[in-house]
Amino acid sequence: MLRIKALRASVDGKEILKGIDLEVRAGEVHAVMGPNGSGKSTLAHVLAGRDGYQVTGGGVDLMGQDLLDLETEERAHQGLFLAMQYPVELPGVNNLTFLRESLNAVRRARGEAEMDAVGFMKLVRQKANDVKLDQKLLKRSVNAGFSGGEKKRNEILQMAVLEPRLAILDETDSGLDIDALRTVADGVNMMRSPDRAMIVVTHYQRLLDYIEPDHLHVLADGRIVRSGGKELAVELEERGYGWLLEEHAA
Amino acid sequence: MTRQLQAVSDFQKATQHYIAGLPLDQGAWLTDHRWSAAMRFSDLGFPDKREEAWRYTSIEGLLEQGFITSDSDSEVVGAEFEQHFLHGPTAGRVVFVDGTFQPALSDTHIPGVRVSNLRTAMETSDLEILKSVGTLSGPGTHGFSALNMATMRDGALIRVGGGSRLDAPIDLISISTSSASGRTMRPRHLIVLERGAEAMLVERYLSLHEGAYFNNLVCEVLLEEGASLIHQRVQQESESAYHLADLHIELQADASYRGVNLAMGGAWSRTMISNCFAAPGASCELHGLYLAGEGQLVDFHLDVDHAVPGCDSRENFRGILHGNGRAVFDGRILVQEQAQKSSAHLSNANLMLSRRAEVDTKPQLEILADDVLCSHGTTVGQIDPQALFYLRSRGLSEERARRLLCLGFASEILEEFRSAGLREHLAGLIQKKIGSEP
Numbered sequence: 001m002l003r004i005k006a007l008r009a010s011v012d013g014k015e016i017l018k019g020i021d022l023e024v025r026a027g028e029v030h031a032v033m034g035p036n037g038s039g040k041s042t043l044a045h046v047l048a049g050r051d052g053y054q055v056t057g058g059g060v061d062l063m064g065q066d067l068l069d070l071e072t073e074e075r076a077h078q079g080l081f082l083a084m085q086y087p088v089e090l091p092g093v094n095n096l097t098f099l100r101e102s103l104n105a106v107r108r109a110r111g112e113a114e115m116d117a118v119g120f121m122k123l124v125r126q127k128a129n130d131v132k133l134d135q136k137l138l139k140r141s142v143n144a145g146f147s148g149g150e151k152k153r154n155e156i157l158q159m160a161v162l163e164p165r166l167a168i169l170d171e172t173d174s175g176l177d178i179d180a181l182r183t184v185a186d187g188v189n190m191m192r193s194p195d196r197a198m199i200v201v202t203h204y205q206r207l208l209d210y211i212e213p214d215h216l217h218v219l220a221d222g223r224i225v226r227s228g229g230k231e232l233a234v235e236l237e238e239r240g241y242g243w244l245l246e247e248h249a250a
Numbered sequence: 251m252t253r254q255l256q257a258v259s260d261f262q263k264a265t266q267h268y269i270a271g272l273p274l275d276q277g278a279w280l281t282d283h284r285w286s287a288a289m290r291f292s293d294l295g296f297p298d299k300r301e302e303a304w305r306y307t308s309i310e311g312l313l314e315q316g317f318i319t320s321d322s323d324s325e326v327v328g329a330e331f332e333q334h335f336l337h338g339p340t341a342g343r344v345v346f347v348d349g350t351f352q353p354a355l356s357d358t359h360i361p362g363v364r365v366s367n368l369r370t371a372m373e374t375s376d377l378e379i380l381k382s383v384g385t386l387s388g389p390g391t392h393g394f395s396a397l398n399m400a401t402m403r404d405g406a407l408i409r410v411g412g413g414s415r416l417d418a419p420i421d422l423i424s425i426s427t428s429s430a431s432g433r434t435m436r437p438r439h440l441i442v443l444e445r446g447a448e449a450m451l452v453e454r455y456l457s458l459h460e461g462a463y464f465n466n467l468v469c470e471v472l473l474e475e476g477a478s479l480i481h482q483r484v485q486q487e488s489e490s491a492y493h494l495a496d497l498h499i500e501l502q503a504d505a506s507y508r509g510v511n512l513a514m515g516g517a518w519s520r521t522m523i524s525n526c527f528a529a530p531g532a533s534c535e536l537h538g539l540y541l542a543g544e545g546q547l548v549d550f551h552l553d554v555d556h557a558v559p560g561c562d563s564r565e566n567f568r569g570i571l572h573g574n575g576r577a578v579f580d581g582r583i584l585v586q587e588q589a590q591k592s593s594a595h596l597s598n599a600n601l602m603l604s605r606r607a608e609v610d611t612k613p614q615l616e617i618l619a620d621d622v623l624c625s626h627g628t629t630v631g632q633i634d635p636q637a638l639f640y641l642r643s644r645g646l647s648e649e650r651a652r653r654l655l656c657l658g659f660a661s662e663i664l665e666e667f668r669s670a671g672l673r674e675h676l677a678g679l680i681q682k683k684i685g686s687e688p
Contacts, residue, residue, distance in 0.1 A: 048639075048643050049642075049643070050639050050643075051635065051639065071642070071648075072639060072642040072643050073642045073643075073645050073646060073647055073651075075643075076643055076644055076645035077645055081643075082643050084640065087640070088634070088636050088639075088640040090637055090640070090641075090655070091658060091662075092657065092658030092659055092662060093655065093657070093658035093661075098641070098644070098654070101646055101650065101654065102644040102645050105644075105645035105646050105647070105650070106645040109645065141658070162644070162645070
């Protein structure tokens with residue numbers, strides 16, 4: 001589904017990603033881990049098309065499409081979803097209006113009919129229930145005044161409503177908030193499906209207590225220094241990943 | 251003499267000439283008022299940039315247009331106007347076309363409310379009605395308002411009787427047709443709420459054409475003890491028009507005024523709001539949203555005078571500027587020495603959608619009392635790139651995302667428009683306006 005080849009990217013002329021190779025197949029959940037500054041968030045943002053990152057080499061293919069060629073919104077139309085580490089507050093923008101516009105934009109791009117108000121409300125109520133988001137938050141401004149946990153739930157709600165093919169969850173350094181972490185993990189487990197792939201980016205092994213990834217990658221200094229399966233997760237849980245970095249530096 | 255000075259001088263001469271030609275046989279009240287205002291106009295002349303209040307707002311363009319021809323009765327056909335009337339429940343409707351009251355289009359039978367028009371009152375020398383006209387504005391605080399009184403011709407006179415409570419708004423609508431092109435209109439409205447009355451008023455100015463004209467209006471609002479008014483004002487003149495609104499508010503004890511202003515039309519528009527607390531316990535809220543795009547100037551001047559103790563005022567204005575649009579916001583609050591236990595809060599936020607747009611914002615708090623609660627804040631900012639990315643990452647086009655963020659910025663003010671139908675209509679107009687320009 002997703003094939004990243006020798007991807008290089010820099011911010012303000014400083015190279016952050018120094019050649020990433022990664023292949024993610026439908027149905028798989030991948031965890032990308034690594035210390036602060038290793039490039040995890042950059043990878044997530046480059047994939048989502050955020051401004052301010054210069055891709056200097058390599059390529060990314062999403063289901064046969066050159067991802068880097070697409071605008072941010074076109075990537076969303078192709079089925080890419082980025083759950084933000086710090087979801088932005090949008091005062092004055094109603095959460096339901098936002099969700100509906102978003103869903104209809106994606107549906108239009110997929111050649112599907114827009115959803116009518118009644119069908120939409122039914123869907124959102126159901127999904128909000130699934131992700132345990134207080135229905136009252138649907139009527140408020142997007143994320144404005146939400147707690148950390150509520151913001152995460154709102155992200156997972158968007159993911160549940162948009163049903164992306166590839167979801168990237170950026171949890172780089174929010175691991176300390178257990179409530180938020182569980183919300184993300186529950187969302188990932190709920191959304192796991194044979195035709196959907198997910199990449200969870202995290203700094204803390206703790207997330208792996210709740211999610212069992214199919215593949216795990218350790219990122220250091222802009223490169224993947226080790227990839228493995230469940231056994232690597234077990235090893236990381238026992239030893240941390242400091243030893244991997246030392247091995248890599250040596 | 252420069253071309254501009256020539257224009258000012260020509261305009262002034264022609265105006266004096268016009269005033270001199272007005273009939274003097276319409277009764278003592280009218281003659282007195284016209285002449286004291288005419289004298290006032292010749293003393294004041296037109297404001298110029300040396301005056302602080304007019305520093306950022308040039309009137310040269312307006313005078314050069316030479317809107318000397320006055321308004322006259324236009325031919326009026328109903329259907330094209332009706333679509334602009336307020337949808338949903340209304341208590342009544344007062345319609346002006348090109349400055350002239352239209353009884354056939356209006357619905358003035360409102361229980362507990364007396365609705366009349368200035369022209370009829372002047373023609374019949376109805377002093378009972380006329381006696382309150384001009385009591386708040388005086389003969390004029392600047393040349394234009396003096397001119398309004400010197401040449402006044404028509405306007406709405408609405409008096410809500412003591413204790414009356416209207417549960418739906420009165421629709422006061424002024425429509426300009428192509429016959430108004432090149433002319434000056436000078437409506438003069440007076441709204442009085444007697445003791446304990448409660449009402450909602452929607453006051454709108456809109457245009458059916460893109461021509462240039464000058465709307466020089468004065469509106470006086472007097473709330474007697476315990477009265478409460480929700481005043482929703484909309485300026486959507488033609489984008490070639492000049493619009494000058496002078497709004498005077500006086501609040502008696504425990505009266506409550508809640509006003510919201512939307513200004514989005516006109517090549518040049520200026521709204522001056524002065525509020526006077528005449529007795530303790532009153533509250534005044536002024537909200538406003540202004541939009542200026544290519545070739546537009548929009549200007550708001552607020553003057554809130556806490557002359558007595560124990561009153562609350564709150565001003566919250568927001569602006570969205572695009573193209574080479576210009577805005578001026580001048581919010582002045584004076585808390586006099588004796589006005590203890592006052593509370594006054596002023597806030598102005600501006601969203602700049604273009605590098606060529608410009609805003610001059612000037613909050614002024616003059617606090618002479620010591621036991622008061624006052625604050626003010628001003629911001630000028632752009633669309634947050636993070637917010638834009640967030641929306642786009644959810645599939646919204648950049649244009650749609652921008653519009654949604656602009657509407658979000660405006661929503662706090664738009665919510666002050668209480669009728670859902672009007673609010674949605676205005677939100678649609680705003681989106682269209684923002685979407686139509688780079």
